[in-house]
Amino acid sequence: MIGAGVFVVWAPAARAAGAWLFAGLVLAAVVAWCNATSSAQLAARYPSAGGTYLYGREELGPWWGFLAGWGFVVGKTASAAAMALTAVTYLVPDGWWQRPVAALAVVALAGVNYRGITRTAALTRVLLAAVGAVLVAVVAATWLGGAPGALARLEPAPATPAGVLQAGGLIFFAFAGYARIATLGEEVRDPRRAIPRAIWIALGVVVVLYAFVGIGTVGTLGPDAVAASPAPVLAAVEASPAPWLAPAVRVGAGLAALGALLGLIAGIGRTALAMARHGDLPRPLAAVHPRFGVPHVAEVAVGAAVAGLVLVADLREVIGFSSFGVLVYYAVANLAAWRQREGRLAPRAVQGLGLALCLLLVAALPVASVAAGAAVFAVGLAGRLLVRRRPPR
Template identity: 45%
Template structure:
């Protein structure tokens, strides 16, 4: 017989302001998507992946607005996991939390492998598995030793990676050739949708802000502003980078490498630009790992606090004020993925599971009390439709894998609550 669990009054310190929240969001977004998945999407859709990038950005914007009003109304750690429980049902709330964990644990480990790929451009011969594993271990330690330290390191990483992308755009304009945009859509609209689903993975970082609801000062004001600034700025930057990459190298060249932006920059002048872009890629990957582990530990904390994961994970470290056990648990899982996984199919699996996660967020926004809503219902309706369309445009194998992971999650919950 499942025992009933009551939430414990365990609170996290509110240490983050608007700049910290935007930095965490941008650090989570600018990474695997633009530096690695760009090449995969280009191979799927040809130059029309630019439309997929725009479509994914519009869908992410709708999801961001839904997340903003939910986070403002329910400023607690856990994001859509909390919203699902409060306005939908325990089953959908748990599904959101587990989908988040499944997607981001796998993605964090795999992004670490992407980091090794960009390091290869700087220091050939480095062992990729060891580099990936070490990166996850280091950033797990940063999260364990305190969020203020983590957020400061993240702001430095964001500045380096965004600076490298701006350099890429400026240096690449003289090499731009319109002929590289033809034929524009060799795979038709099906290719555009698949590319959009893959590239949605590149926009998901703003969710970290919602999962930090208990640690942001003035959450009703700060969280919506941080999400809007993050998604708007990144959309413009992504479109500029993708257009320059396509116009200078062509989609065939982008699709052949795990480091497409570095490959495109090899024809740029001055000659140090490719090295700077590779360094920016390394910084961006580090930013993604840092931000994903930060959000993952808070999600595991929230789920353990409610009794959906083992109770020992909801402890807050007495000195550092962070959920230390949860940070170590998710970091360990991500390190295993980094040591054993591959980059190939994870972006699609992560995109499918996170699209389902945001589908639940949009559904929760529709069911919110009317007086708590900040935007028209058209926003979450569009977001829900976009998430569903993009998720189920992926291959049957990816869809079945994602649904199997969700089934495993419900089995884990049944075991924990029945223990």
């Protein structure tokens, strides 16, 4: 969750809502809390690989599960490519070699995942410690420079409700990540206790950290400059009393993107495993390595797909598309948790609110993102329909 989003999401959110982007931040946090509660409740009941794909199948039926799983696999594969490209943008000098380096980074991190989830977790700890230290330094530099006071004196320009909703949907992209905890249910000790705790703790820490970073960034630059900057956090540090921190921010953003990429590959592979087990993806993807205990065929396939995308695709506008897929994924999670009878952790009102807000934020996303997302979902559903109608061999 502490990935590339915290370094880039403020710009599109400021373009949508100006200084009212903090209303969008609060809205995104509320939606994330509802979704996290539903995910924790379902993960405790179904501690198996697959996340909402599995929960949708169990509580709502196979088509609902496919809708969630397809959105996760397609949307997060594109997001993984975006993370790889973000990393090399910060870490590698401009030139034709950026895309090949990004592809090599994907292959290397897919190799880490291939060796087992304990190695994935160990590398994640290292990346998180480095990125967390950089973000603490960003907050210190911008806040000591008077960012909170400048933000308090700012008179926000009027914003439309649609702009605030769109900002919330875009900022939600940066929160997405706690669902991947639930996809690892088969590889966690005592999942009924550990997974809900991990989801709630992770979300709480991230919401607080993002609020501090957002206040420092917008307070230092102002909403107009944030909206115009491709790297607003870096620009805020350069304008702070500690511009010498800028190289560290570049490294931190690159490491954050790599950490997000590492978690994405792991989560996509586990969801693909679950879908292949039920015949919604090619069945060879369900193979589990006899030594490392990971879905190694799915991991290789995901790594190859992401590496291919970074070589050919331009994913600068991926935030809206990714938000579309993830919000649909969580809409299914909230609906499944609403229907759940055994092992409930929260009242149905929480899941109803989460479902309504997910659908509202989807509708408020940029038109191009909604159109692209709807087209991808239509292709997936049509493909499944055709496969299901084929007579067995």
